[in-house]
Amino acid sequence: MNVFKLKRIAITAIVATVSLGMFAGAAQAEWSPKKPVEFIIMAGTGGGADQIARLLQGLIEKKDLSPRPFIPINKPGGSGGEALRYLKDKAGDDHVVLVTLNSFYTTPIIQKGLGVDPKTFTPIGRMALDTFLLWVHDDMKDITSLDSYVKAVKSKGKSWKVGGTGSGQEDSILTAMMEKEFGYEVTYIPFPGGGTVAKNLIGKHIDSTVNNPAEQNEFYRAGKSKPLVQFTGERMAAYPDVPTAKELGVDIEYYMQRSINGPPGMSKEAQEWYINLFKTLYESEEWQKFCVEDGLDCTEWVAGDDLAEFHSTAIKAHEELIESVGAAAITGE
């Protein structure tokens, strides 16, 4: 035991000396991470948020933007509830950031007992807005527009199957919004991840879906599926011939934000450092190229207090949305 203790004291002494030396040198520089940064993803491996996090991590490494690496950690539990709770418990920690999707808003509303208020989190930057389109299989020749779609759904009623990525997720909210708007009821089947939904549409196990462009684009190019309507403000460059819902007189516009946020009570200096870092990444050629290819909207950089404002507007909108369609319409029970 004695030898061990001695050894440990010796190590501590060496470590202390070295760290003092380092500290003196770094004192006047601005804040930068002192240990690897946990890059929490509130979704599973392979999904959109995961891809974004891993791309950003790779870019940070390639461009040597951070003195310490970013380490992606997936915490998909409870529709992101676990990730949110984890960040809340890490309050004041400057070495954790979170990549979000819209479950950042919806999960705390739907899971009342979670006890997390996303407004308390430290906003860093919004990297992109993801868009949604309504897709059907290309073989459905008599469905060519939103009108013919609504007619077809109404004639089939509950036996019309809509696939999605899970109750409480963005597309289930959009589906519920459409049900309310057009006065029909469909059967909503949850799948794990947008890729699986896309496959089930092509395999005709479901009749229609609300997918992101990234998930359907290849099948669209191969002539296997077709978009009917986009839920954006204006027509996207990639889909110039697809009308927006607004043009057709249907007031549905919906986006999914992909933003970076810190835990509550992150220090001002750290927040500033992360904002700068992600701004550099946002403006990088690689990121902008990724946005174009993935059908993401990356035209406006929103950071810090502006992002906080964006979040609080979005949270309010989601509260109203969920209240108007009813939580039961989303969970299905």
Place this chain on the structure above:
Amino acid sequence: MGEILGLLGAGLLQALEPLNFSMIVLGVILGLLVGALPGLGSVNGVAILLPITFLVPPTAAIMFLAAIYYGAMYGGAISSITLGIPGASTAVATVFDGRPLAVSGKADKALTAAAVASFIGGTISVILFTLFAPPLAEFALKFGPAEEFSLMVLAFATFIGLGGDDIPKTIFSILIGLVLAAIGLDIISGQPRMIFGDISGFMHGINFLVLAIGIYGIGEMLWTLEQTKGQVTAHNVKLSLKEIIKDIKDVKEYIGTTTLGSVLGYFVGTLPAAGATPASLMSYGLAKTFSKEPETFGTGNVSGVAAPEAANNAASTGSMLPMITLGIPGSPTTAILLGGMIIWGLRPGPLLFTEHPDFVWGLIGSLYVANLVTLVINLLFIPLFVKILTLPFTILAPTIYILCVVGGYAPTQTMHDVWLMFLFGVVGYLLRKLDYPVAPAVLAIVLGPLAERSMRQSLISSQGDPLIFFERPISLTCILIAVALILVPVYQKYKRRKNANKSEPEAES
């Protein structure tokens, strides 16, 4: 056909280019190491090394990552056999016979069988991949939720014979595995489920590895300690090149089950959502069902190592098919590979084959090469792995405990899971002393989530009509085979009981 051979030839040449070839060798070695560590599997290896691939061209990058994936599949068998801990869910079935073989001093035989069977499995599946990729992609599309569920029923049926003689205890073990798998989020309703004491660690559910490492790592270690009263003698293994060559020649003992496992593994692997784990379990179950001496399975039958290893390597190749042709990952690892391809600016999907043929064929070519490289490296390393077993127990035991702890921590990076793992280890040990079989619980926790989800998806889409499982031809076929598979061992048992009515199962401990 000629066209395919031409493309394949070009792909092979591409894989043999100096940069690509060295990436493959490096990938295989890294994969082997990552796979051999309990808790870390190909998912971790591929995810961690993904950023490195931004530095090389996409073709070299995908070859590197595919080689890691491949190497890790072999690596999983190493920890299953030498340490008795499945490194990944794909290697669970390898423990059943690999561990008993190692304990009885035949680790080299088991390791060689694993390497050779993996090679055969890999090669058969790459050939199938080369010849039948497009039609199989079409077939994979036919698999909806109802088919997935009946496939799960089939998977359960294949290992019905794995339990002990005590039927209530075996069923209990399966059921508790299924219930543990239900903890976490219910994806159908989006509600958190069975979150005990509002502890957020339960939200991500109970990872299969937590249970497997607990039971096979800690539980097995405690069991060994008790059996040997702490006086574990180191295994005396002498190993020469001659021995290994002799071991390789034993391949005729298990070539049949290996071929069957390879083909089965490939087909199951190509189905999105299924992946290598059910494939290896089904292959093990089938090998046992059709064996002439099923009672030797679980006590150290070489076929019991070869069958699952052939299947999991075949399935890992198979699971690249839906990734490449449909853009849908067949396993968590391919999910990350897919992300990588998107980051490199390649869009997997029905058009990839025609728009980027050199990428696709380069990847296929690299699979052939990686397969051979892995076999060679593996056989060279076998003497080293066998050495692990000669360590004194008082050094091996704490090392295994430490590997269990860090392996339980690494996948989710929470201490919550490490505590659960410890709890499962101790409870598993106590249950094992009373002849509760533990393997069925581990298998059930792997297949449980998929079984429940696909069943409920099917019922929602049929609006609550359970006939959906019998109306669809593929689904009905799977269920009929499952019924047959359940009846075969029951009949065999009945026959054996009739023959040897007097012999009674012995009490343990």
Place this chain on the structure above:
Amino acid sequence: MTVKTAELVMAIVLALCSIGLMIKSAELNITWIEGRGPGSGAWPFWLSAGMLLCCLLTLYRWIRRITPESRNTDLYMTRETVVIVGTSAGAILFLLAATHLIGLYFSLMLFLLFYIKYVGRHSWALTMALTIGIPVFIFCLFEWALKIPLPKSITEPLFYPIYDLMYS
């Protein structure tokens, strides 16, 4: 405690656990929803019910003395077993608890020191080599090669200079 008693106690404990799981899963909908199939709690609820049934069967078989365990009057855990297994389990328990306090790396050192020196009675040279070597190896492997940070708790600041060396 004999194996016979242990079999009885275990069956009762597991039956109680099954009931607990049933109650827990009954917090959600456990019924068949018309046109939708089973509710979200139905799967775990009915499986737990099955567990309970299996436990009751084991109890029945115990009473009828059908299982070999129910006839076995050997000790469930001999004194020797308790000591051997208890030492290992206790050491791991300590390792986990200490990780929360002083982080994994220093706990590992204490754990190894105990196991190799006290249980294994190996020489000091070997003990020290492994006590230092294994944690250093784990650090290099996980933190450096695999980029998976392991828990460090209050000893975290001690690692900052190492990070400086690693990433500079």
